Amino acid sequence: MPETFLSRAGWRDATRTDLAGDASGRRYTRLLRGTESAVLMESPDAAIGPFLTVSAHFDDLGLSVPRIIASSEPQGLILMEDLGDDTFARVIAADPAAETTLGEAVIQCVATWQAAKVPAWAAAYDAEAMTAALEPAWTHAAQPAGPTEECGRLFRTLLEEHGGDEVVLVHRDFQAVNLVWMPGRQDARRVGLLDFQDALAGHPAYDLASYLQDARRDVSPETEAWMLDRFCTVTGRDRDAFGGAYALQSLQRNVRILGLFARLAERGRTGYLAHVPRVRGYVERSLRHPAAAPLADPLRACLAGQVAA
Known part of the structure; x- marks a missing residue:
């Protein structure tokens, strides 16, 4: 525990309770000092600069992020x-x-930050980057003789075809476990944002895919359809075009997750395998969309028999 850091911040004598970490290796501790509380994040393997940068951006937009009390890069x-x-x-x-x-x-909340200019520091998460990000799936989750190169080519082609010209900031971990309900605040500020350090510049559908095809919880097709319709209405987007892009953004994300879960299992962290059947279900849901049809047969051949709990 970083005693000197906490002492300088005035929190060394606080009562401490460990909180759940995540797949990244970051550690979280809740500190209690009288009626006050704070959270200590320890990130031994990854720089905290991106967290601070994204936090400042969201705060400037009036969104709810944790106030930074002290930091040491x-x-x-x-x-x-x-x-x-x-x-x-x-x-x-x-x-x-x-x-x-x-x-x-x-x-x-999503509409608020997507309406803002994309910050210059946000690296591109475009078709090329998204295709490269699928490497864990091909290395750890695919069949040895599966058509991984064909799948990669098709992913890039389809992501480009359905990508459109609009680029927004993408949270990338916009899942229900990383959002805190704050009903005492107003409008978009009712959503408390966490774990946003991996934000990039990408497609407007990506964060909705993160929320509506969440590996840790079931989201019904009816809820998914309602939220997509509502989002398009609020933001003035074409539902049909957005639906095709959403299917491909979801598909890329979930195929990548299957690879990440398989890699974690190889390293002894097998708890994530419990989520594999749900993620496979989301993959199949996306493959039923006409925009993803060219990927259906080769991708199923790649992922046939993919490890599950």
């Missing part, structure tokens, strides 16, 4: 505001009827 440490435990995943699990209210807040 050389040590990989951030002490930040504690947004609480009411993640969207937890709130919806306790009250499924809340899905609609929280969904509206999600749409407001």
Whole structure:
């Protein structure tokens, strides 16, 4: 525990409780000091500069991100505001009827940052980068003799074909466990944002795919369709064109996740395999869209028998 860092911030004597980490290796600790609380993030393997940069951008847009209390880039440490435990995943699990209210807040939040200019620091997550990002799937999840090169070529072609010209900031980990429900705030600020350090410049559909095809929870096709329709209405996008792009963005994301889960399992972190059947279901859902039809047979051949729990 970084005692000197906490001492300088005035939190060394706080009561400490470990919080769940994530696949990245970052560690989180809740600190309690009287009636106050904060969260310490320790990032021993990844620079914290991107977290601070994205946090400042979202804060400038008036969105809800944890206030930074103290940070040390050389040590990989951030002490930040504690947004609480009411993640969207937890709130919806306790009250499924809340899905609609929280969904509206999600749409407001995403629409807010997508309406802003993409920051210059955001690297491109375009068709080329997204195709390259599929490497874990081909290396760790695909059949040895599967047509991985064909799948890669098709992914790039289809992502370009359905990509359009619009580029927005993409959160990239926009899942229900990384969103905190804050009903005491207004409009888009009701969504507390976490784990946004991997943000890039990409397609407007990507973060909706993250939220609506979440590896950790079931989202019905009806909820998915309603939110896509609502998002297109609010943002003035063409539903048919957006639907094709969404199917391919979702497909790329979930195929990549299968590869990441398989790689983690090879390293002994097998807990993520419990989510594989759900992710495979999302892959099949995307493959049923006409925009993804050219990928259906070769991708199924690649992923046949892919490891599951």
